[in-house]
Amino acid sequence: xxxxxxxxxxxxxxxxxxxxxxxxxxxxxxxxxxxxxxxxxxxxxxxxxxxxxxxxxxxxxxxxxxxxxxxxxxxxxxxxxxxxxxxxxxxxxxxxxxxxxxxxxxxxxxxxxxxxxxxxxxxxxxxxxxxxxxxxxxxxxxxxxxxxxxxxxxxxxxxxxxxxxxxxxxxxxxxxxxxxxxxxxxxxxxxxxxxxxxxxxxxxxxxxxxxxxxxxxxxxxxxxxxxxxxxxxxxxxxxxxxxxxxxxxxxxxxxxxxxxxxxxxxxxxxxxxxxxxxxxxxxxxxxxxxxxxxxxxxxxxxxxxxxxxxxxxxxxxxxxxxxxxxxxxxxxxxxxxxxxxxxxxxxxxxxxxxxxxxx
Ligand SMILES: [Zn+2]
Numbered sequence: 441x442x443x444x445x446x447x448x449x450x451x452x453x454x455x456x457x458x459x460x461x462x463x464x465x466x467x468x469x470x471x472x473x474x475x476x477x478x479x480x481x482x483x484x485x486x487x488x489x490x491x492x493x494x495x496x497x498x499x500x501x502x503x504x505x506x507x508x509x510x511x512x513x514x515x516x517x518x519x520x521x522x523x524x525x526x527x528x529x530x531x532x533x534x535x536x537x538x539x540x541x542x543x544x545x546x547x548x549x550x551x552x553x554x555x556x557x558x559x560x561x562x563x564x565x566x567x568x569x570x571x572x573x574x575x576x577x578x579x580x581x582x583x584x585x586x587x588x589x590x591x592x593x594x595x596x597x598x599x600x601x602x603x604x605x606x607x608x609x610x611x612x613x614x615x616x617x618x619x620x621x622x623x624x625x626x627x628x629x630x631x632x633x634x635x636x637x638x639x640x641x642x643x644x645x646x647x648x649x650x651x652x653x654x655x656x657x658x659x660x661x662x663x664x665x666x667x668x669x670x671x672x673x674x675x676x677x678x679x680x681x682x683x684x685x686x687x688x689x690x691x692x693x694x695x696x697x698x699x700x701x702x703x704x705x706x707x708x709x710x711x712x713x714x715x716x717x718x719x720x721x722x723x724x725x726x727x728x729x730x731x732x733x734x735x736x737x738x739x740x741x742x743x744x745x746x747x748x749x750x751x752x753x754x755x756x757x758x759x760x761x762x763x764x765x766x767x768x769x770x771x772x773x774x775x776x777x778x779x780x781x782x783x784x785x786x787x788x789x790x791x792x793x794x795x796x797x798x799x
Pocket of ligand 1: 611612
């Protein structure tokens with residue numbers, strides 16, 4: 441059993457874990473991220489890895505970080521929530537650690553983990569959409585991550601869905617993530633509570649204050665109880681989600697969409713309106729199979745598991761060809777045991793199961 445370390449580097453914390461070949465985390469630890477200082481963040485990463493290395497024999501180390509990673513998987517070009525700008529992250533961490541590391545975008549790492557061990561097991565054409573502060577996304581085509589020429593592919597959060605719409609942190613207007621994200625959900629509920637406080641009684645109760653006290657978990661809680669205002673917020677966000685997925689299907693035609701991030705914890709409260717909007721907006725509807733739309737299964741561990749597994753795959757790719765067949769993922773073993781619930785994806789998952797070597 442070859443072990444690997446995966447590190448999930450976010451704006452507030454560094455989480456590192458030792459991951460086995462079945463995607464299980466054997467040990468895990470967390471550090472807070474000194475986000476304002478690139479060098480201290482790198483030291484926090486190195487410290488966490490060093491602590492795990494003292495107790496485990498590992499073959500590879502992968503970092504999944506929130507930001508734009510270049511196509512060489514070495515430099516963090518830009519990180520919205522960290523101080524990295526053109527930071528040679530791979531080199532800096534390797535200098536501190538004395539071991540090789542692989543740097544990956546965090547959404548890519550999560551998508552890889554979901555395709556290998558989670559909601560998209562057995563699928564080869566997958567789009568992950570993670571709804572958090574904004575939208576994190578990743579694309580798998582034929583079982584491989586699609587990175588684009590410069591490593592920047594998979595940022596549909598900044599596709600313009602409303603001309604001259606809401607201002608986005610990226611400087612443009614009308615970006616998808618301004619209408620469909622954790623922040624958008626909260627903004628929707630707060631705006632409703634300001635406009636119609638008598639309709640938002642439960643939301644305000646659970647928040648414990650004024651409209652500003654309403655958070656994502658509060659909205660999910662209220663919606664779970666059947667509160668109409670909270671349900672309406674999820675319908676709005678779910679509607680934007682489904683329309684955006686239909687646009688992605690027009691470009692990529694995936695078999696499976698995996699929806700992650702905090703908002704996805706609402707499950708079908710979000711996905712039912714999303715599926716309805718998806719089916720309404722899909723080009724050629726009625727004459728094409730419908731992609732699966734599923735909730736991510738690995739939760740907050742996906743980044744650790746994916747970063748570790750990608751680093752393990754990279755180290756095997758560099759190794760002699762005896763292990764070459766293991767490089768491809770998701771492969772048949774990844775689809776075992778669980779048939780996909782419906783429709784279109786079935787073909788692809790079944791095909792993947794019947795084809796152990798990968799395509
Ligand atoms: Zn934007």
